[in-house]
Amino acid sequence: MPTLITGANRGIGLSLARAFAQTGETLFATARHPNGPALAHAAREFPNLHPLALDVTDDHSARIALAEVSARTHALDVLINNAAIFPGDGTERLENLDLNWFAEAVEVNVAGVARVTRTFLPLLRAGSQPRIINISSGAGSISTKEDFDDYPYAVSKAGLNMLTRAMAAEFAPEDIIVTALSPGWVRTEMGGPNAPLTPEESARSLHATITRLTPADTGRFYGRDGASADYAW
Numbered sequence: 001m002p003t004l005i006t007g008a009n010r011g012i013g014l015s016l017a018r019a020f021a022q023t024g025e026t027l028f029a030t031a032r033h034p035n036g037p038a039l040a041h042a043a044r045e046f047p048n049l050h051p052l053a054l055d056v057t058d059d060h061s062a063r064i065a066l067a068e069v070s071a072r073t074h075a076l077d078v079l080i081n082n083a084a085i086f087p088g089d090g091t092e093r094l095e096n097l098d099l100n101w102f103a104e105a106v107e108v109n110v111a112g113v114a115r116v117t118r119t120f121l122p123l124l125r126a127g128s129q130p131r132i133i134n135i136s137s138g139a140g141s142i143s144t145k146e147d148f149d150d151y152p153y154a155v156s157k158a159g160l161n162m163l164t165r166a167m168a169a170e171f172a173p174e175d176i177i178v179t180a181l182s183p184g185w186v187r188t189e190m191g192g193p194n195a196p197l198t199p200e201e202s203a204r205s206l207h208a209t210i211t212r213l214t215p216a217d218t219g220r221f222y223g224r225d226g227a228s229a230d231y232a233w
């Protein structure tokens with residue numbers, strides 16, 4: 001399953017890259033700065049893991065990444081849109097918000113996903129049971145929202161959920177699966193030190209879920225274990 005992951009230099013993305021590389025399949029671990037020690041270490045451990053530069057907000061960067069991936073493979077089976085930002089600290093009330101944070105969050109967490117997905121569509125179309133995984137969040141659930149935490153991030157992840165549904169509808173005739181998965185609350189820079197899950201635990205279950213998705217799962221929003229009851233739009 002040749003796979004490409006965004007934001008793979010740290011956090012959940014790095015652990016996902018390692019989980020996929022462990023199977024021996026070709027793995028493109030993309031990041032804004034792919035030459036850092038963590039990805040270099042992973043690439044030494046797994047010769048099938050290829051670090052690549054990709055800033056999800058930059059068309060030029062995406063085109064170069066496509067050329068580099070295309071030089072190694074004619075097809076991708078899995079695209080994992082993992083890269084995201086979380087502006088502010090999540091506790092700001094409406095009157096204290098920096099309103100620029102909305103645009104910044106949407107640029108990475110929504111438009112970035114659309115940009116990367118359309119860039120790699122030709123390779124996905126050549127893949128075997130291709131699947132596009134959007135790493136979402138319970139924070140993006142509109143129907144269960146009862147607090148005022150995480151304004152810009154939550155709005156962007158709700159937008160990502162809508163993007164997931166729309167892409168699922170567009171690509172269903174081509175049997176391309178598009179699914180939103182939440183990784184759980186994970187100890188990363190974004191999740192903070194009190195989160196119950198390690199990135200490895202989250203990535204292990206995400207990997208298992210991603211590998212068993214079928215066309216019946218397109219347009220769905222699941223937890224890391226693939227349980228539909230866990231997350232509501």
Ligand SMILES: NC(=O)c1ccc[n+]([C@@H]2O[C@H](COP(=O)([O-])OP(=O)(O)OC[C@H]3O[C@@H](n4cnc5c(N)ncnc54)[C@H](OP(=O)(O)O)[C@@H]3O)[C@@H](O)[C@H]2O)c1
Pocket residue numbers: 006007008009010011012013031032033054055056057081082083084085108112135136137138182183184185186187188189190191192195
């Ligand atoms: N941690 C949690 O508890 C939790 C819960 C729910 C959902 N999630 C979701 O899980 C995913 C991974 O989160 P995480 O906890 O691993 O976060 P993280 O540790 O903050 O890592 C975020 C990753 O996104 C990358 N990124 C940011 N802007 C980018 C850009 N313009 N282009 C390319 N890469 C960019 C970062 O790269 P740089 O190093 O270059 O900044 C980093 O690799 C995100 O989609 C997040 O929303 C996390």
